[in-house]
Structure formats: C-alpha cells, structure tokens
Amino acid sequence: xRVVIIGGSGHVGTYLVPRLVEAGHEVMNIxxxxxxxxxxxxxxxxxxxxxxxxxxxxxSHSFGPQIRSMKPDIVIDMICxxxxxxxxxxxxxxxxxxxxxxxxxxxIYGHSVQVPTTEExxxxxxxxxxxxxxxxxxxxxxxxxxxxxxxxxxxxxxIVGPGWEPLNPAGHFNPQVFKRLACGEEVALPNLxxxxxxxxxxxxxxxAFMQAxxxxxxxxxxxxxxxxxxxxxxxGYAESVAAWFGQAAQLTYLPWEAWRTTVSEDxxxxxxxxxxxxxxCSIAKAQRLLNYQPRYSSLEGVREAVNWMMEHGxxxx
Numbered sequence: 001x002r003v004v005i006i007g008g009s010g011h012v013g014t015y016l017v018p019r020l021v022e023a024g025h026e027v028m029n030i031x032x033x034x035x036x037x038x039x040x041x042x043x044x045x046x047x048x049x050x051x052x053x054x055x056x057x058x059x060s061h062s063f064g065p066q067i068r069s070m071k072p073d074i075v076i077d078m079i080c081x082x083x084x085x086x087x088x089x090x091x092x093x094x095x096x097x098x099x100x101x102x103x104x105x106x107x108i109y110g111h112s113v114q115v116p117t118t119e120e121x122x123x124x125x126x127x128x129x130x131x132x133x134x135x136x137x138x139x140x141x142x143x144x145x146x147x148x149x150x151x152x153x154x155x156x157x158x159i160v161g162p163g164w165e166p167l168n169p170a171g172h173f174n175p176q177v178f179k180r181l182a183c184g185e186e187v188a189l190p191n192l193x194x195x196x197x198x199x200x201x202x203x204x205x206x207x208a209f210m211q212a213x214x215x216x217x218x219x220x221x222x223x224x225x226x227x228x229x230x231x232x233x234x235x236g237y238a239e240s241v242a243a244w245f246g247q248a249a250q251l252t253y254l255p256w257e258a259w260r261t262t263v264s265e266d267x268x269x270x271x272x273x274x275x276x277x278x279x280x281c282s283i284a285k286a287q288r289l290l291n292y293q294p295r296y297s298s299l300e301g302v303r304e305a306v307n308w309m310m311e312h313g314x315x316x317x
Contacts, residue, residue, distance in 0.1 A: 001098070004072040006030040006054070007079035008047075009037055011159045012103065015206035016076070018043035023210070028070055030054075038163030038202075058085050064092025072096075076209060078103045083135040090143055090151075097150065099216055100140075101209055104155040106198065106225060106279045108134040115196075116231070116282035119223050127273065137223055144221035152212050152219040156205045157198040157227035157279060160301040162308035167197055169238035171271035172263065178306055179315050181238060182245040188252045190259040193235030195275035200227045201301035204294040211290040218289040228298040231280040240299050241306070245317075 008017050008029035014037040020027050021043035033051040037044060050070070057063035067075060067089065075097050080086050086102070093100060107130035108123050125134040136153075143149035160166040168177040170189060180187050208226040212219040232240075235251065242249035260268040286292035296304070309315045 001073035002026045002028070002071060003074045003076065004028045004030060004067055004070050005076040005078065006067070008076070009035045010078060011038065011161065011164065011202045012156070012205045012209070013078060014038040014163070015161075015203040016209055017041075017047055019206055019210050021046050025074075028072070030067070038161070054079065054085070058088060061088060064088045068092045068096055074099045074101070074213060076101045076103075080136060081129070082132050083139060086136045086139055090140070090149060094147075094149060099213060099220065100149065100151045101212060102136065102140055102151060102153045104137050104153045104223065105130065105133045106155050106157050106227065106281050107277060108137055108155060109277075109279070111276060112196075112278050112280055115280040117225075117280060118282045119225060119285050126276075130277075141221060141223060150216075150220045152221075153223040154205070154208055154212060154226050155223060155281075157200045157225075157281065159202050159205060160199050160305045161202040162304055164305070165309060165314065166302050166305040167199065167274065169234050169241060170263070170267075171195070171197065171234060171274040172267040173270060174263075174267055175309055175314050178241060178309070179317065181242040181247065181249060182315070182317055184242070184247040184250060186250040186252060187238060188254050188259060188262055189234050189238065190254065190256050190271060190275060192253055193238065193251065194233050195278040196231040196233055196280045197237065197274055197298075198227045198231040198279045198281055199298040199301050200294065201296035201304070204228070204296055204301075207294070208286060208290065208292050211286075211292050215290045222285075222289065224286040224290060224292070225281040225283055226286065226292070227279075227281050227283060228294055228296060228301065229283065230298065232298050234275075237299075241302075244303065244306075
C-alpha cells in the first residue's frame, strides 16, 4: 500500500520507515527537511521525501489537501499536537484512506489513579501538551466509532534509543546524572524517589504501529499504550544504572521545594512534569489485540541509549 508518514525522520520513524519499506509498502515521508534519521538504513533510498512545513500549511488550510493529493492508503501522523490540526487532516482524508494512525502520548491521563493504567480509565490531563493530545484522541475515536473514519491512536511512553539523550533517574534530561551514578557520586532525588517513569524503545513503538496496520480489524476505533512491560521508580532506576558500572548508588532525598533549587529551572520543570504524571501503563490490551511484544525493558532501552552517549563523548567517565 501507499503509506504517507508525517514526521517520519524522528525517533520512531527512524525504525518505522525501514519496517514499512521492508514490508513492501510504498512510503512517502512528509518532512521539514531539517533532520536525517537517527540511524542509517538502506531502505531510506526507496522513500520519497516531501518537504512541507506543517505549521504554515495548517495556517493556510492547505495541509490536508496536500496529503490527500498523494492518494495514500495509510496515513501515519507522528507530529499532530492540536485538535484543529487533527480536524483539518481528518476532513481532508475522510473517505480517502483505509487507515489513519495517530501517535499520541501516555500524558493523556494526567496523574495516575489506579496502576497500571488501562486504556479504559478516565482522562484528566493537565498541561497544554497532554490536554491537546487527549482532545485529539477523543475526536479521532469518536470519528471512528460514529462516522466510520478508520483511526487508531497509539500512546508511547518516554521514547529512548541510540541517538538522543534519555529521561534520566532524576526525571529530566541532563546526561550528567548518568555520569554521577557511574562514578559513584551522590545524586539527589526529589521526595522519596518513588514516583514512576515509563520508557519505551523507539523500535518497539515502530513494532506497535506495524502491528496495528496488520491488525486493522482490531485496531480501528481503538487506542493502545505503547510502553515497556514495566515502569520504573526513580530510586530503582538510579540504583540499576549505578549497578551497571559496579557502583552502589549514593542517593539522597530532598522535599520538592528544596530539591528544585539544586537544578536549573528547565530541569526542575521537566522533573515536575514527569513526577506529577508518574505514568505506569498496562500493555495488556496491545498484547491481546495487536500481539505487541516489546523487545526491550525500560532499563534495556535506556542502557542502549547510555552506551551511545558514552561512545559519542556525551558522557565521559
């Protein structure tokens, strides 16, 4: 089939696009032309690159018609962040596509209530990103169930893999936290370090998209979590990273208001966002309906990313 992937040069697309090509699909990647895939692959030679600035095209209401003109059988939207943008695309593609797959986020739930969280639990998102993504999911599933639009929503966790810096055990993205743990140095965690984070390797997200396409009858009109088999507490995460380097984690704990003064404003903001959500999501539905079988645990995915950072001098021990 002809597959148009919007934003296919990012984390997930790096793994998803070669999977699509190897499965025999004709692939067109919509890109701003500013990024190469994180990992090279010969399959990219068979991909047609189409340069479109989505923000500008959305503003002129031309984005949806441009995608429709490509006559896709499947559209995979990796970079939709507003309800208005989603509506424009759906209206343009109504009656024109066999399958529409949206990349959402586990941020749609807001704080966790019952864990592991299942797809049936209510959404109480906070923050503009989570609020918009929850609204997009609700709109797409309503369109699927009420009007027959063939939409599926897949919700990844904290995506990791070689090529970029992963969410660390302090809940932000400064790679020096990994260095301190590796060297046996003290690392402070907020509160008691018992809040949770839920990673997923980018290749496992790609697997889930492929499984949703293959399992069309089970995936249309549904949403699925795409995460590793289990979430991590910040403390357990830190202790595991230290153990990779033969160290016992030297951890201290500070109340939030005290801890936030020990890091930059951006790091404090990132950590608060993660610990306020403390995601811990079930993959039982994706396993049952899509045969989603993640290859990586959270720690295995992070370790691959940490090894890449060491190889590229981002972490120097």
